Amino acid sequence: MSLQATWFVLICGLWSAYFVTEGFDFGVGMLVPVLARTEEDRATMFAAIGPVWDGNEVWLLIAGGATFAAFPQWYATMFSGFYIALLAILVLLIVRVVSFEWRTKSAHAAWRGLWTWVNVIASYGAPLVWGIGLASLLYGTPIAANQEFTGSFWSLFSVYSVLAGLAVVALFALHGAVYLGLRGRDDAVRARAQALAFRLAVPATLLGAAFLVATLVVGVTRNHQGVGGGLVVLVLGVVAVLTALVCTWQRRPALAFGATAATIVLAVIMLFVELYPRVMVSSSAFANSLTVHNAASGHYTLTVMTVATLLLLPIVFAYQFWTYRVFRVRVSGETPVTPGDILTPRGGRPPDPPRGGAPPDA
């Protein structure tokens, strides 16, 4: 396998890692208004993702950095071209990060409600935009011969890309519900999450399968692909999503979580299989498309990056594995959700600032 192809596969793997891990924490965020009836329920739900969402998001930073290093032209064209979409994602991710931190910092219902809703909206918004944006790489956007994007924000919208966005949202919601069913203490939230997963499974399966089929069709018609490779992934993807459906119905949360994770990975693989060897299809002239060859860094940089990644990635996997083992105990609303809660005795209220203390330098 050429170095360019290796890096194409690695970047596919990094996006998969991002979507599988952040997918369930996005999903939990989406389900807060559906599953939580009391503040304690909300605390339980946020506690279930508290220790891990931060590390999950780093996969995005790594996917971005790897694209920059290995395929600078892809990075430059995509990020400058999909400007408004990426700006929206940045805003959504930033407000989501702080909403985790700030939600519990005041007991006021309005304050908590505000940051809860910020988290919910961002948890829907970011996956939707990612789905639309990544699908547009395959569907094609206007790209000139000098590799510059010549379209507008609306170039990202097609029936296919919107279907992809909705499929990502539905799969993440199911992934999150299954995760809560797997991890929640045996309480009302877990029972409701399992019941909801049962109902979400059908629409998520339909949307997921529709995305896989549509990706094959778009790959063949718009990116001159053969049917063979995509068909294999399609079959695997449909098997995975049906397994998720059956396991959810049979209330086998661990298997169901594995199956939703596999579905998400196969959906990403499907997109990348249909893309290769192109990384951005040009809708203005097919020859203008960016490929793993005309967008890549030189041989030397790719070699250095490969060695560095081979050295570092196993270490990352090792400590990530250890982290999930450490946190595998079932969480409840009493586990600290945000760092500020460290100051709080278990089950207590957040500390109030001292009364009567003058402001520091008034």
Place this chain on the structure above:
Amino acid sequence: MPRRRVASAQGLWEHGGVSTALELARWQFALTTLYHFTFVPLTMGLAPLLAVMQTIWYRTADERWLRLTRFFAVLFVINFAIGAATGIVQEFQFGMNWSGFSRYVGDVFGAPLAIEGIGAFMLESTFIGLWIFGRDLLSRRAHLACVYVVWFGTWLSAYFIIAANSWMQHPVGYTINATTGRAQATDVWAIFFQRLTIMAFVHVIFAGLMTGGFVVLGVACWHLLRGRNIELFRRAATLAIFVVLPVSVIQLGWGSELGVAMTDVQPMKIAASEALWNSAKPAPFSLFQIGGFSASDPTPAFSIEVPGLLSFLATNSFTSEVEGINQVQAQEQATHGPGNYVPDVRLAYWSMRVMAYLGTLSLMLAIWGGILVRRKRLLEARWFQRAALAGIALPFLANFAGWILTETARQPWIVYGLQRTAAGVSTTSSTAMVGASLGVFVGLYGVLAIVDFWLMRRYARVDPPEIDDAPTGGAPRPAPQY
């Protein structure tokens, strides 16, 4: 708005020439970088202090150190979250607003960014989660190890970012590919380990330690002033003074060594930051001046100078020659063709002075604290406590000034001698788009700053938590309750 700030703003506007999208993209990068670098040095400096605090508790079983660890951990994590969130903006901006730069040098510049993510940032983020949420799930030793990994991760992360920035200051280890016409890496060791990187990295680490140290000192003094938790915060203040005193001394010397290293690679930066229009031998150091900041008005109306000091700072000799702006401009024109290679001199001059003067002030504060600790008079020294509280601002302002100097005095280059800033900007982004994005970030970051300040103030003023769950000494740990 003070007149001087308006003037420097105009300086920025004049530079790139015509493109407004370029100017807006520069403003966005400048503002988001300074904002990001408010939080980063604090985490870089607090991490080792937290590690020391927790280690003392681990070894002595003195619960006061555990309470201090948890108290400052909250401040640490509030800042880490915003630092991480705003860091993604920094990475994405290279593609969004600076795609010309990304295309031209991505082959070289992308590698340190990618390796930072996979080698350092992932480490930090994961182990902060383990450290914060895992205290009941890990053994005491493993929990202590986590904070050391976090410390290592924050510094390693800084190293890769500084390596990337130093490459923009002084590109090495590359060649221009004849076919693509773009930069291509040829020597990874030169890119990652050039002298400027090492010099700048240590400078930034010291800046981080001063930031963390002065924040701990200031917060501790707030409590001492009010006579609250004295036995805890006397210890915290003493620890902070132990850190900032040596670091402030070394930082002044190190900063001037970095100046010498910079003189070798970017003579214009030093000439501009001294407003030295013509070569001088020996060159005096200007402490303060009015006027003298433009080519048409090269002589200050008023100035205070120390003879020969600039020669010493720039070359380590009191008598050697320092090149002036006009001479470097002529050399640059000979090398790179006609054009204006002079950065905003007023901005360079004052950012250098703000940084150096605040550094000196920090040193004086640290010495004052050191004397009080030695005489065991820290608790009674009300004026010192007040000064230390105000001193929280010193490292942050000095950090800002340092980056303003480093980045604006490199102009008109985005990669020194290789690519002009005007050529680095995205050609696809319209003024409206970049303007909208700048507006969004100013609004969003403004709200974040207000809430963050409010949170920091609130959590800096609570009483450190009582320890209700921690074992002391070798006592068996209670089982986690779920």
